[in-house]
Amino acid sequence: MxxxxxxxxxxxxxxxxxxGAKNEALQILCATLLTDEPVRIKNIPDIKDVNRLIEILGSLDVSITQHAKGDYTFQANNLHIDYLKTKDFKKDGASLRGSVMLMGPFLARFGFAYMPKPGGDKIGRRRLDTHFEGFEKLGAEFRYSPEESFYGVELPEGKKLKGSYMLLEEASVTGTANILMAAVFAEGKTQIYNAACEPYIQQLCKMLNRMGAKIEGVGSNLLTIEGVEKLGGTEHTILxxxxxxxxxxxxxxxxxxxxxxxxxxxxxxxxxxxxxxxxxxxxxxxxxxxxxxxxxxxxxxxxxxxxxxxxxxxxxxxxxxxxxxxxxxxxxxxxxxxxxxxxxxxxxxxxxxxxxxxxxxxxxxxxxxxxxxxxxxxxxxxxxxxxxxxxxxxxxxxxxxxxxxxxxxxxxxxxxxxxxxxxxxxxxxxxxxxxxxx
CATH class of the missing domain: 3.65.10.10 (Enolpyruvate transferase domain)
Known part of the structure; x- marks a missing residue:
C-alpha cells in the first residue's frame, strides 16, 4: 500500500x-443522467471518489468523452439500467457515499432506483432518512433489505411523481440534491423548505435551470420547483x-x-x-x-x-x-x-x-x-x-x-x-x- x-x-x-470542488462534482455528475442529450462538465477534479463515480456511469453505459484533463462530455441516451440490480453495482456503489445521489435522477427518469448501503468516511452516523422521506413525499414507495443492505424506491404501477410541500428534518446537502433532481420531473409544484443552500446546491440548481428545469429560490432555504417533462443538454464549470x-x-x-x-x-x-x-x-x-x-x-x-x-x-x-x-x-x-x-x-x-x-x-x-x-x-x-x-x-x-x-x-x-x-x-x-x- x-x-x-x-x-x-x-x-x-x-x-x-x-x-474543482469534489462535493459539487458528485452532484453534477449524477445530474447528467436526467437527460439523453450531451452534458459537458469542466474543472472535474481528478480524485478517487469522483473517478469512481465516472466509472459507475460508464458501467451504466453512459457515453463518456474526455476532451482534456477535467473536461468531459456525458450522454445518458442508452442506459444499461439492469446494472443497478447486479452484484457489481452493489460493490461499486457501496464503496462511494456520493453514489446515493444516483437515486434521484433514476427515480425521476425511470420511476425506480436501487442503492447499496453506501460507504465513505468513518466519521460517525450519516443518516439517509432525509433522502427517502423526500422521495416518499413525491409519491415513491421505499423498501430496505437488511439482509442485502440494499435500498429501493419505486413508483406504484401507473403512477407518476407528484409535486409536494416538504419540510426537511435536516438541511442535508446530498438529501437536498437528491430530492431536487427527482422533483424536476414531478407533476405540479414541489417546495423544499429547510433545503441546504451551499454554493454547490446553487450550482446544481443553475445547471438544471439551463437544462430546462424551473427552480426558484436558488441560494435560499426554500426551493420551489415546477415540474417539466424533459431536460436538455448544457455546459457547466465546477467551482x-x-x-x-x-x-x-x-x-x-x-x-x-x-x-x-x-x-x-x-x-x-x-x-x-x-x-x-x-x-x-x-x-x-x-x-x-x-x-x-x-x-x-x-x-x-x-x-x-x-x-x-x-x-x-x-x-x-x-x-x-x-x-x-x-x-x-x-x-x-x-x-x-x-x-x-x-x-x-x-x-x-x-x-x-x-x-x-x-x-x-x-x-x-x-x-x-x-x-x-x-x-x-x-x-x-x-x-x-x-x-x-x-x-x-x-x-x-x-x-x-x-x-x-x-x-x-x-x-x-x-x-x-x-x-x-x-x-x-x-x-x-x-x-x-x-x-x-x-
Missing amino acids: PKLEIRGGKPLKGEIIPQ PDMIEIGSWIGLAAMTRSEITIKNVGWEHLGVIPDTFKKLGIKLEKVGDDIYIPAQESYEIQSFIDGSILTISDAPWPGFTPDLLSIILVVATQAKGSVLIHQKMFESRLFFVDKLIDMGAQIILCDPHRATVIGQNHATPLRGQTLTSPDIRAGIALLIAALSAKGTSTIFNIEQIDRGYEDIDERLRKIGADIRRVD
Whole structure:
C-alpha cells in the first residue's frame, strides 16, 4: 500500500491552484443522467471518489468523452439500467457515499432506483432518512433489505411523481440534491423548505435551470420547483474547492510560508476567510486570489467579553464541518486557546490522539468538543508515523507533518487521495519535501 514520507519544518513558497470542488462534482455528475442529450462538465477534479463515480456511469453505459484533463462530455441516451440490480453495482456503489445521489435522477427518469448501503468516511452516523422521506413525499414507495443492505424506491404501477410541500428534518446537502433532481420531473409544484443552500446546491440548481428545469429560490432555504417533462443538454464549470482552499490557508500558517492561492471564487467562500482570521492568520484578497504572507506567529482572538474563542460548524452559510480538522491543527501552533465544537459528526475529532503524539496540547472534552492550547511555535510538533482515518483528518495530519520537526510517514493515504488531486506533486512544486512510496 502506498504511503507518504514527509520531512517537515521547511517553509514553502509559491502559487497553488485549487482543484474543482469534489462535493459539487458528485452532484453534477449524477445530474447528467436526467437527460439523453450531451452534458459537458469542466474543472472535474481528478480524485478517487469522483473517478469512481465516472466509472459507475460508464458501467451504466453512459457515453463518456474526455476532451482534456477535467473536461468531459456525458450522454445518458442508452442506459444499461439492469446494472443497478447486479452484484457489481452493489460493490461499486457501496464503496462511494456520493453514489446515493444516483437515486434521484433514476427515480425521476425511470420511476425506480436501487442503492447499496453506501460507504465513505468513518466519521460517525450519516443518516439517509432525509433522502427517502423526500422521495416518499413525491409519491415513491421505499423498501430496505437488511439482509442485502440494499435500498429501493419505486413508483406504484401507473403512477407518476407528484409535486409536494416538504419540510426537511435536516438541511442535508446530498438529501437536498437528491430530492431536487427527482422533483424536476414531478407533476405540479414541489417546495423544499429547510433545503441546504451551499454554493454547490446553487450550482446544481443553475445547471438544471439551463437544462430546462424551473427552480426558484436558488441560494435560499426554500426551493420551489415546477415540474417539466424533459431536460436538455448544457455546459457547466465546477467551482474551486472551498475545502482545499481552506486547507492551503492552514498549510501556509502552520509552515510559516508565503503562499498565493489562485482563482478561489472568493464570492463563494462565505465565512471561511474570516474564520481563519480569528486565529490571527493574515490573508489578503488580491483580485480573485488569496495571498497569505509568511507569519512567524498568529494569535487567536477572544470573544468581546474575554471568553475563549469557540469555532463550530453549521449548515451554510455557517462554517463548513469539513474544515474544522484544519482549524484544529492550525490552532496547535497559534498563540492562545480555542474550543473546537464539531456538532454534526461524532467521530471526526478522534484523530486528535495522533496530534497529541506529535506534541500538540489538546484536551478532547467529548466526541464533539476539543480544547486546543496553542504553543506559538515555541515547541514544534514532532515527526511521527501516522494513519489517515478519513479525507479531512488525513489532510490535517499532512499539514501537521509538513510543519513538524523530523520525518513523518502517513499510511492509508488512499483516504487523502479520495479528496485531493496529485497532493504530493502539487506540494513539491511549492517546496515541500514529500514523496510517495509504494
